[in-house]
Every structure is written in C-alpha cells, then in structure tokens.
Amino acid sequence: MQLIVCAFDAVEQAERVRDVLEQLDRHDHAIRLGNLAIVRRAPDGDISFEESGDGRAQIGQVLGAVVGSVTDFIYAFAGSFGPPAGRIAAGETQNAVQRLLHDAGFPDDALLAIGARLEAGETALITVVRPQDAAFIGGELQRLGGHLIAHTLPADVIAALARSAEE
Numbered sequence: 001m002q003l004i005v006c007a008f009d010a011v012e013q014a015e016r017v018r019d020v021l022e023q024l025d026r027h028d029h030a031i032r033l034g035n036l037a038i039v040r041r042a043p044d045g046d047i048s049f050e051e052s053g054d055g056r057a058q059i060g061q062v063l064g065a066v067v068g069s070v071t072d073f074i075y076a077f078a079g080s081f082g083p084p085a086g087r088i089a090a091g092e093t094q095n096a097v098q099r100l101l102h103d104a105g106f107p108d109d110a111l112l113a114i115g116a117r118l119e120a121g122e123t124a125l126i127t128v129v130r131p132q133d134a135a136f137i138g139g140e141l142q143r144l145g146g147h148l149i150a151h152t153l154p155a156d157v158i159a160a161l162a163r164s165a166e167e
Helices: 011-027 056-077 082-100 108-117 131-143 155-166
Strands: 002-008 033-041 047-051 123-129 147-152
Touching (some): 002 131, 011 033, 033 108, 047 108, 131 147
Antiparallel strands (some): 033 123
16 A cells, blocks of 8 residues: 655645545546545644544534534523533533544544644645555646655555454
C-alpha cells in the first residue's frame, strides 16, 4: 500500500480534490482508494481534520443532538433554562463518543503531526492507495494543484489497515 500526502494552499481546493477522488473511486472500477482524510491548519494555527474511514464524528454529532434535545425538553418541562444545559449535554456526549469508540481511520496523533507541519492556512489530503494506483492518483493530485509527498507503508501499518478494513 502507498500512503499519499498532498498539501494544498486552500481548504476549498483540498475538498474539491477529495470529491474528484471519491468520484473516481465510485465510477472507475480500476481505482480503489482507502481511507481519505483532510487535515487543516487554520490561520490562527488550530489543527482540525476529518476522514472518511472514521465515523466517530458523525456518530457523536447525531447522539449529541439527540441527548441535547432531550435535555432541552426535560429542562423546559421543569421550567428551567434548557438551552445551556442542552448544549453542554450535547458537547459532553460528543466527547464521550470520541473517547469510547475505536478510531477506525488514520491514528489521530498522526493526523495532528501532519497538521503541525503545515503552514497556517494550508490543508493536506491523505489517502492510502494500491501501489498500481499510486502513480495515477499522484498525477491527478499534482494536476489539481497539490504538492505531493508519497511514502510506502511499513508492513505492520498495512496489517493494521487490513484488520480495520475487515472489522
């Protein structure tokens, strides 16, 4: 497997490229992508990321919305201030989901390390591809304005990715 990391000067550019790669993956049966992640370093230096192979954020948002709504209802029914309690309950639920569920994507600390190397305002797109797809995907990333860095994955990382794909 090949790990491809590609830096972009703007968040919108990386998101457009991610959409192009996902369309290739869906419509071209010869191309198979693994997990896709986008890492952002905001102008103020904050690092954030999202990835296709790790659904914890989506699960946390859904559960947080449900718990927050129920909390709002209970506090409103009791005649207290519900919205602050609902927001707190929603946030705590999202944090609990992040702590309790297994990270099914790239390790979060690895994504944070990539983000720390980006310049403020830059974004990186990270994916895992089959070796036979690496040249094509790398060429597409460069054609779409990215600065490419590719590394071969060590055997233990490939084994971990294979295990997570089976789960």
